[in-house]
Amino acid sequence: MITHKDSIHILIADDDEDDRAFFSDAMMELKMNNKLTLFNDGKDLMEYLANPDIVMPHILFLDLNMPYKSGFECLKEIRADSRFKEVSIAIYSTSSSEKDIEETFIEGANIYIKKPNDFTKLKKVIKEVLNINWQFHSSGLNKETFFFSI
Amino acid sequence: MNFRSLYRNSQIFKIALGIAILVVGYIASVFYKQMQSLESSVNVITNATETQLELERVLSIISIYETNLRSYVITKDKSYLEHRFLRKGEIEMNFIRIKKLVANNPARSKDVDQLKRMIDYRFALFKETLLLAESKNPGKEQLIAKLKESSDFTESMKTFVYKTINAEGDKIKIHNDNHQFELQDSIISAFLLVILSLLILLLSFNKMNVDIKELKKANDDLQFLNHSFNNAEKIAGFGHWKIDLETKLYTFSDNFLRLLGVDPNKFEPTIENFSKHIHPDDVDFVIKSHKESLETLEPTSMMFRYILPDGDIRYIRSVGSFTRNSKGDMIKTGVNYDVSDQYKKTLELEENNKELKSINEELESFNNIVSHDLQEPLHKIQMFISRIEAKEIDLISDQGKVYFSKIKLSANKMQTLLIDLVNYSRTIKGDKVFKETNLNEIITQILDDLAINIEDKKAVISAAILPTIKVIPFQMEQLFINLISNSLKYSKDDVNPIISIFEEEIFENEIYESKIISNEEYCKIVIVDNGIGFKQEYSSKIFNLFYRLEKDSKYSGTGLGLAICKRIVENHDGFIQVSSVPGEGAEFAIFIPRNI
Numbered sequence: 001m002i003t004h005k006d007s008i009h010i011l012i013a014d015d016d017e018d019d020r021a022f023f024s025d026a027m028m029e030l031k032m033n034n035k036l037t038l039f040n041d042g043k044d045l046m047e048y049l050a051n052p053d054i055v056m057p058h059i060l061f062l063d064l065n066m067p068y069k070s071g072f073e074c075l076k077e078i079r080a081d082s083r084f085k086e087v088s089i090a091i092y093s094t095s096s097s098e099k100d101i102e103e104t105f106i107e108g109a110n111i112y113i114k115k116p117n118d119f120t121k122l123k124k125v126i127k128e129v130l131n132i133n134w135q136f137h138s139s140g141l142n143k144e145t146f147f148f149s150i
Numbered sequence: 151m152n153f154r155s156l157y158r159n160s161q162i163f164k165i166a167l168g169i170a171i172l173v174v175g176y177i178a179s180v181f182y183k184q185m186q187s188l189e190s191s192v193n194v195i196t197n198a199t200e201t202q203l204e205l206e207r208v209l210s211i212i213s214i215y216e217t218n219l220r221s222y223v224i225t226k227d228k229s230y231l232e233h234r235f236l237r238k239g240e241i242e243m244n245f246i247r248i249k250k251l252v253a254n255n256p257a258r259s260k261d262v263d264q265l266k267r268m269i270d271y272r273f274a275l276f277k278e279t280l281l282l283a284e285s286k287n288p289g290k291e292q293l294i295a296k297l298k299e300s301s302d303f304t305e306s307m308k309t310f311v312y313k314t315i316n317a318e319g320d321k322i323k324i325h326n327d328n329h330q331f332e333l334q335d336s337i338i339s340a341f342l343l344v345i346l347s348l349l350i351l352l353l354s355f356n357k358m359n360v361d362i363k364e365l366k367k368a369n370d371d372l373q374f375l376n377h378s379f380n381n382a383e384k385i386a387g388f389g390h391w392k393i394d395l396e397t398k399l400y401t402f403s404d405n406f407l408r409l410l411g412v413d414p415n416k417f418e419p420t421i422e423n424f425s426k427h428i429h430p431d432d433v434d435f436v437i438k439s440h441k442e443s444l445e446t447l448e449p450t451s452m453m454f455r456y457i458l459p460d461g462d463i464r465y466i467r468s469v470g471s472f473t474r475n476s477k478g479d480m481i482k483t484g485v486n487y488d489v490s491d492q493y494k495k496t497l498e499l500e501e502n503n504k505e506l507k508s509i510n511e512e513l514e515s516f517n518n519i520v521s522h523d524l525q526e527p528l529h530k531i532q533m534f535i536s537r538i539e540a541k542e543i544d545l546i547s548d549q550g551k552v553y554f555s556k557i558k559l560s561a562n563k564m565q566t567l568l569i570d571l572v573n574y575s576r577t578i579k580g581d582k583v584f585k586e587t588n589l590n591e592i593i594t595q596i597l598d599d600l601a602i603n604i605e606d607k608k609a610v611i612s613a614a615i616l617p618t619i620k621v622i623p624f625q626m627e628q629l630f631i632n633l634i635s636n637s638l639k640y641s642k643d644d645v646n647p648i649i650s651i652f653e654e655e656i657f658e659n660e661i662y663e664s665k666i667i668s669n670e671e672y673c674k675i676v677i678v679d680n681g682i683g684f685k686q687e688y689s690s691k692i693f694n695l696f697y698r699l700e701k702d703s704k705y706s707g708t709g710l711g712l713a714i715c716k717r718i719v720e721n722h723d724g725f726i727q728v729s730s731v732p733g734e735g736a737e738f739a740i741f742i743p744r745n746i
Contacts, residue, residue, distance in 0.1 A: 016526075022533055065522065094529050095522045098576075117532035117565065119540060 008130060009035045009055055013045040013074065014063040014092065019115065023061070026123045032130065042069030046077060049084070057087055059130070062109075064093040064100060072104065079108040090129060096147075105146050113148045163357055170350045174343065181339040184332055191329045198318040198325075201251045201258070205311050205318075208244050208265075211237050212272060216304060219276060223283045223293070231280075241269060261314050268307045275300045380404060388487035391470075393421075395444060395480040400424075409466070409488055411458035429455035429463065440470075444482065447472050453489070465493040517575045525568055531561050563708075570710035573628055574695075577717040587623050589616035589630075589675070593651060596630050600638070607638050607647050614652035617673055619742055625718045630677075632711040633738055637679035639707065640700065640736075649679045654739070672724070672741045679737075683730040692728065 010027075014020050020038050027036050037057070039045040045062075046069060048054065060078070064071040071091065078084045088110045093100065096114045104112060111129065116122045129148070215237050222230040245266060252258040279296045282289075380403070383389055389406025393399065400421060404414040410427045417423060421440075425433050432454035443450045449471040456464045470484025535558050538546075546554060593613045597604065604611060611634065634649060641647035654676045656669040684692070684699050691697050693716040696709035715738075719726045722742050730736035 016530075018530055018533070022537075094526045097522075097572075115529055117529050117536070119533060119536040121536075122533075 007033050007035055008059065009037075009057045010059050010061065010130075011037045011039065011045065011048075011057045012061040012063075012092070013039040013042055013066065013071065014061070015041045015066040016063070019063070022119065022122060023126070026119065026126050030123055030127055032127075034130070041066045042071060042074040045069075045074055049078065056084075059088045059090060061090050061092040061113075064091060064095060064104075072100075072107070075104060075107050075109055090148075101147055109146075111148050112146055163353075167350065167354065170346065174346055174350070177339055177343050177346065181336060181343060184336045184339060188329065188332050188336060191325045191332065194325050195322050195329070197251050197254075198322045201248060202315045202318050204244050204248045204251065205265075205315050208241055208248075208269065209308060209311050211241055211244070212269070212304060212307070215276060216300065219279060219283075220297070223279070223297070238273065245269075258314070258317075261310075265307070265310065265314070268303075268310065272300070272303060272307060275303060384408070386487070388485050390483065390485050392481055392483040393444075394475070395482065397479075406486060409464070409486065410456060411460065411462075427456050427458075429457055431455075436468075443470065447480070450484070453493075463490075464488050465490040513575070513578070517572065520568055520571050520575070525565075528561060528564055528568065531557075532565065535561060567708045567710070570708045570714065574710050574714045574717065577625060577628070577714055577721060582622055582721060584620045585623055586618055587621050587626060588618045589621075589626065592623070592627050592630060596627060596634060599631070600634060603635070603638055607641060609638055609641070609647035609649060611649045612651070614650070616651070616653055616675065619673055619744060621722055621742065622718075625721060629715050629718045629740070632715050633677050636711055637677065637681055637736070640681045640683075641679070642682055645680060647679060647681060649677065651675065651677050656741075667741060671743060671745075673744050675740045675742070677738045677740075678735065680735040683732045683735050685732055686730060689728050689730065693726065 012020065012023055014023070020040075024036055024038065027034060037048075039048065042062075045060075062071040062074055071093070075089060075091070078087065078089065089108070091100075091104045091109045091112045092115060093112075094115050101112050111132075113125060113129065116125055125148070218230040218233075221227070245262070248262050249259070252262055275296070279293070279300055282293050282296055383403060383405035387405075387409070389409050390403045391406050392401050400419045402417070402419050402424070407414040407417050410417075410424070412427070421437070425437055428436055436452060436454050439450055439452055442448075449469070451467075451469045453465065453467050456466055458464060465488070466486050467489045468484060468486045470482050472480060472482050475481050535554075538554065539558075543551065543554070590613065593616065597611060597613075630651075634651075637649045638647055652675070654674045656667060656672060656674050660667050682700075688699055692699060693712050695713040697713075698707050698709040700707065716726055719740055719742070724740060724742040726741070727739045728736055729739075
């Protein structure tokens with residue numbers, strides 16, 4: 001159970017260095033009590049998650065197009081492991097193709113975010129996403145609410 | 151049913167013939183009976199005449215005998231007595247004959263017996279007279295008395311004989327009369343018989359003639375049919391074959407053999423000879439399938455190759471199925487036809503299809519490039535623009551700010567272009583799932599999405615009650631977004647945009663590209679604005695890809711919006727029209743079939 005009072009542990013896997021920087025800058029500017037861990041690709045992420053001693057993250061932001069292991073593959077592996085059943089997964093991609101949205105929804109992602117083209121918007125997105133009551137969001141999940149729009 | 155058709159009906163004719171034969175048989179039997187009775191009459195008459203003759207002969211012998219005896223009494227000449235025993239024998243003979251003649255007549259037999267006794271008694275009288283005459287001293291009176299007694303007895307005997315003769319004569323007379331009638335009956339019967347027989351013969355002959363004519367006609371028709379069939383085979387390029395499963399004999403039609411490239415007259419119809427013409431790679435499979443079907447009686451359908459004598463390879467489709475002939479034997483019949491041209495075309499088509507698929511795949515990857523790979527750097531550019539705007543903008547000179555705003559404008563324009571391109575490509579492939587959709591719901595959603603834009607322009611958009619039709623929902627949404635955005639974009643600066651969307655009844659015989667369209671078939675939806683409009687001559691060009699009328703930078707079009715509209719409407723088997731007067735606005739009309 002995540003509450004605003006707790007420190008929210010966030011992971012993000014994105015192969016794009018700039019995007020990772022944008023994301024952490026936005027988090028810093030938001031000045032929220034969060035812990036953010038960055039991963040360069042899906043392989044790094046999965047290696048980290050394989051360690052049983054880690055602190056379980058609350059939200060995982062997953063880029064789809066990544067070398068070695070795509071976000072889609074990561075999503076499948078994580079959802080196949082009951083250890084991560086409490087982890088909320090947000091797809092974070094440049095693409096907004098029907099196919100990607102449909103497939104990640106089916107594989108059990110919780111939300112689909114198209115990377116904003118504006119830094120202000122990005123901050124807004126992160127803020128909103130972190131404020132979501134995930135339990136409530138997940139129980140009423142459907143394709144319309146799955147695709148996140150500001 | 152008239153007589154002619156009765157005559158033509160051979161069943162009825164057979165019945166008539168049967169009846170006629172019965173009638174002839176009956177008449178013939180009557181005639182036979184009559185002939186028999188005639189014959190018996192003749193017999194009776196002959197019999198009676200002979201009896202008369204014999205009786206008279208007996209009388210005459212008695213008379214001769216008497217005369218001879220008298221002559222002897224008078225002359226005492228012994229020569230008169232010479233034949234007396236002969237005479238007695240002759241009478242015995244006569245009697246045997248008479249007995250035979252009257253054997254069938256008991257009354258007459260009795261008469262004859264009595265006559266025999268009389269004759270015997272007469273001969274006794276002769277003997278007594280002769281004894282008296284030969285005695286040495288015959289008493290004259292005694293002799294005369296005996297002679298008289300003899301003579302009287304002879305008379306009475308004569309009377310008796312004549313009575314009998316007359317009786318026979320009467321019988322002859324009766325029979326003679328009967329005979330006359332019978333003869334007449336017989337002649338009539340015979341005449342009838344001949345006439346009737348002749349009639350039947352004539353009818354039979356005629357019927358036979360008619361039947362033969364009909365048979366000949368049927369035969370001619372059959373021959374013509376056969377000829378036509380052979381011609382049809384030749385024209386259509388197919389040949390037929392059959393095998394009788396009882397006799398194991400094959401028959402191949404002439405054209406079948408022509409397809410093989412062999413002379414129909416020089417081909418012995420066996421499966422072995424046929425298989426020599428099948429491509430070596432196919433022959434085993436063909437013969438195996440065929441032989442198996444002869445066991446299972448399952449129809450066959452296969453494709454294989456012939457190698458013609460000139461080395462040409464032909465593609466053949468062969469189908470066969472089973473049926474029974476008139477004798478009840480199982481027959482497999484089939485048709486082989488040359489499908490080389492079709493086959494080659496199919497191959498070509500498959501090749502084209504493959505090419506098309508690879509083109510499509512290329513297009514798909516192009517789509518991915520546009521929608522993702524191109525968007526990624528653009529996204530980065532825009533992000534950095536927003537970062538500079540937020541943090542560094544004060545550090546740039548005024549000229550630099552102008553350049554910077556132009557960079558931002560271009561980046562935004564590129565983004566719009568990319569989004570439009572993705573949308574356009576989605577209308578090309580995309581999931582074309584048709585759903586009953588309420589267009590009003592779509593419009594409401596769009597007005598919501600475009601709310602900021604509408605507010606900026608202070609536009610008034612009114613949507614009347616629109617129909618519910620079967621469409622691809624997301625494409626319909628795209629269509630109305632593009633049309634409404636278009637109207638908003640090309641609005642006049644000084645006038646608030648007014649956009650109306652409504653369904654309009656199609657008036658009789660509206661024509662689009664020489665196709666008559668009716669209100670029953672199509673739903674017409676109109677979008678009217680009061681924008682800047684354009685010259686009507688551009689009305690068809692504006693739907694072309696990347697075609698733009700307004701180059702002014704204040705109209706930020708990509709030249710894709712209306713092209714997307716056109717494609718979406720075409721995806722629905724509909725069409726789109728526009729009419730416009732410059733400075734007064736434009737009217738777009740969409741026609742969507744009511745039933746897809």
